Amino acid sequence: YRTNAQSRSMEEGLRKLNIPYKIYGGLSFYQRKEIKDLIAYFRLTYNPHDEAAFKRVINYPKRGIGDTTVDKLIVAANQHQISLWEAASDPAKYLDGRTANTVSNFIIMIQSFQVITQTMTAYEAALHIAQHSGLLKDLYEDKSVEGLNRHENIQELLNGIKEFSEREDIEEKGLDVFLQDIALLTNDDNDKKPDADTVSLMTIHSSKGLEFPHVFVVGLEENLFPSQLSLNSRSDLEEERRLFYVGVTRTEHKLTLSYATSRFKFGTLINCEPSRFLDEIDAKFLELDYSAKPASSGNPFFDSPKLGGNSDSFSKPKAASAPKTTSVLAKAHVPTPGFAPSDMNKLQSGMEVEHERFGFGKVINLEGNKPDVKATIFFKELGQKQLLLKFAKLRIVE
Numbered sequence: 563y564r565t566n567a568q569s570r571s572m573e574e575g576l577r578k579l580n581i582p583y584k585i586y587g588g589l590s591f592y593q594r595k596e597i598k599d600l601i602a603y604f605r606l607t608y609n610p611h612d613e614a615a616f617k618r619v620i621n622y623p624k625r626g627i628g629d630t631t632v633d634k635l636i637v638a639a640n641q642h643q644i645s646l647w648e649a650a651s652d653p654a655k656y657l658d659g660r661t662a663n664t665v666s667n668f669i670i671m672i673q674s675f676q677v678i679t680q681t682m683t684a685y686e687a688a689l690h691i692a693q694h695s696g697l698l699k700d701l702y703e704d705k706s707v708e709g710l711n712r713h714e715n716i717q718e719l720l721n722g723i724k725e726f727s728e729r730e731d732i733e734e735k736g737l738d739v740f741l742q743d744i745a746l747l748t749n750d751d752n753d754k755k756p757d758a759d760t761v762s763l764m765t766i767h768s769s770k771g772l773e774f775p776h777v778f779v780v781g782l783e784e785n786l787f788p789s790q791l792s793l794n795s796r797s798d799l800e801e802e803r804r805l806f807y808v809g810v811t812r813t814e815h816k817l818t819l820s821y822a823t824s825r826f827k828f829g830t831l832i833n834c835e836p837s838r839f840l841d842e843i844d845a846k847f848l849e850l851d852y853s854a855k856p857a858s859s860g861n862p863f864f865d866s867p868k869l870g871g872n873s874d875s876f877s878k879p880k881a882a883s884a885p886k887t888t889s890v891l892a893k894a895h896v897p898t899p900g901f902a903p904s905d906m907n908k909l910q911s912g913m914e915v916e917h918e919r920f921g922f923g924k925v926i927n928l929e930g931n932k933p934d935v936k937a938t939i940f941f942k943e944l945g946q947k948q949l950l951l952k953f954a955k956l957r958i959v960e
Contacts, residue, residue, distance in 0.1 A: 563763075563764075563765060563766070563779075563780050563781050564765065564766060564781055564786060564787040564789065564805070565711070565714055565765065565781075565786075565789075566588055566594075566711055566714070566715065566765055567591075567711070567714040567715045567717070567718035568718070568780065568781050568786075569585065569588075569590075569591050569763055570591040570718050570719070570722055571722070572763055572780070573585075573590060573591050573592075573763070574722070576761060581761055582758045582759070582760040582761070583760050583761040583762070583763050584760045584761070584762055584763065585763050585764070586762055586763065586764035586768050586769075587764055587765065587767075587768030588764075588765075588768070591715070591718075591719075592744060594712075594715055595712075596697075596701060596712040596715055596716055597715055597716070597719055598618070599618065599619060599622055599697060600688075600691070600692055600695075600697055600716060600719060601719075601741070601744070602614075602615040602618040602619045603615075603619050603675070603691050603692075603695050603697070604688065604691065604737055604741055605741065606619060606672055607672060607675040607676055607679055607687075607691065607737075608676075608679070608737070608738050608741065610645075610647040610672065610676075611645045611646075611647050613645070613646045613647075616646050616647060616650075617632060617646075619695070620632060620650075620665075620668060622697070623695070623696040623697060623699075623700040625664060625667075625668065625696075626661075626664050627661070627664055627665060627668065631657060631661050631665065634656060634657060635649045635650050635653075635656060635657075635665075636649075638655075638656040647669075650665050650668070650669055651669050653665040653666050653669075654666075671694065671695070674694075675687075675690070675691050675694075678690055679691075679736070679737055679738075682737075683727045683735055683736070684723050684726055684727045684735055684736055684737040684739070684740045685720065685723045685724040685726070685727040685829060686727075687736070687737040688719075688720055688723045688737055688740075689720060689829065692716065692720065697716070698713075698716060701713040701716055717827075717828065720828075720829065721825070721826040721827065721829075723737070723740055724826045724829050725826060726740050726743070728831075730949055730950055730954050730955075731949075731950055733952075762774065766779070766805050766806075766808055766809045767805070769808065769809065769812050770808055772812060773812055773813070773814050774812060774813060774814065775813070775814050775815045775816070776813065776815060776816050776817075776818070777809070777810075777812045777813035777816070777817050777818070778817075778818045778819075778820065779806075779809045779810065779817070779818070779819050779820070780820050780821075781820075781821065781822070782819055782820065782821040782836065782837040782839065782840055783821045783822060783825075783834040783835060783836065783837055784834070784835040784836070784837055784838065786834075786837075787802065787805075787806065787837055787839070788802035788803070788806075788837065788838070788839070789802060802839075803839065803842075806837075806839045810843075819840065821834060821836050821837060821840070822834050824919065831919070833896065895917075895918075895919060895920065895921035895922075895943070897916070897918050898916060898957070901916070901918060901957055902957065903954075903955045903956060903957060904956060904957050904958040906935075906951040906952070906954070906956065908958065909925060909928065909937065909951065909956070909958065910925070910928070911925050911926065911927055911928055912924070912925060913925045913958055913959075914958075914959040915939065915956045915957060915958055915959060916956065916957040916959055917939075917941065917949075917954070917955065917956055917957075918955050920939075920941045920943075920944050920947065921941055921942060921943050921944070922941070922942055922959070923939040923940050923941035923942060923947075924939065924940050925937055925938070925939050926938045926939065926940055926946070933952050934950065934952070935950075935951045935952075936948055936949065936950055936951070937949050937951055937954065937956075939956075
């Protein structure tokens, strides 16, 4: 992948499939400092007695609360047999006036987070906390390469939370539920066997000089690879092209290139355009014929269209046919203008429907009792999927 932030979705997918992996040249996504910092704010919001989270964020971003102040609160909490949060909630009792006011402002901020999260989705709450804690602003103002990477990582975490908020297979979509999910995932970091056979995850920069039997280069989209920052300069664009060459020459036997047809960016689902580098590969070396699968495995990790490989989604171009280009690949569905979900009480087997992301399909079967009715729908581009109607956003095609 082109940027470190892209590892999040790959890591989560591999973990859910119980496939061991190793990050080269960096840390696992949820072990990166800026991710731990923001998650500590989330944890403190839902559990103010989480002392590790409290100590981590009380002075980040810097707000004039030094180690000496924290030590005083720790001593006071120990002497009075109360939690650190309880001691900080009555700062005037243990601290000088000016410092006490600063600590009091921090406590009030966390308490405000506790109130707003009760009515917001996971994404809305996460974005509010990232902005109002000052963390997002602090990272945005750091224009160094490391600072840009850290800001990208935070944006990718927010994108992941937005995906979670949009899921149609779960009813509880609060930030606390998201925290439970990632807690289960990140616990695996302590269980890894150093000598296990693993999938290697790395940026293309980190892959220089290495070779592998099978290589997957992901995220081949305009504004991602090539990077949006490179498009204004010919020399920068050429450097991106050289990086692409590095990526595709890491393989010994088989290379798979893929791109997403849509991504969340700043909380908005955007359609993605395939990278110009894909069009620069001679079509005779690519397997590009796209056709809808007869059925879905139910796992989005395997159901996603991809370039290359021997899956049912693609087949080799016939020798007599004209050379194929990336234009034959499925594009992201663009909803009908004025798209609005229909009343699901009227839905019946055999009806044609439109989904905001999956496109047009036909209802094959309805099962279960209200409010937990599930619909099995065959989508023209993606094959068969099962959706819970109370969360599905479907328009009945009249």
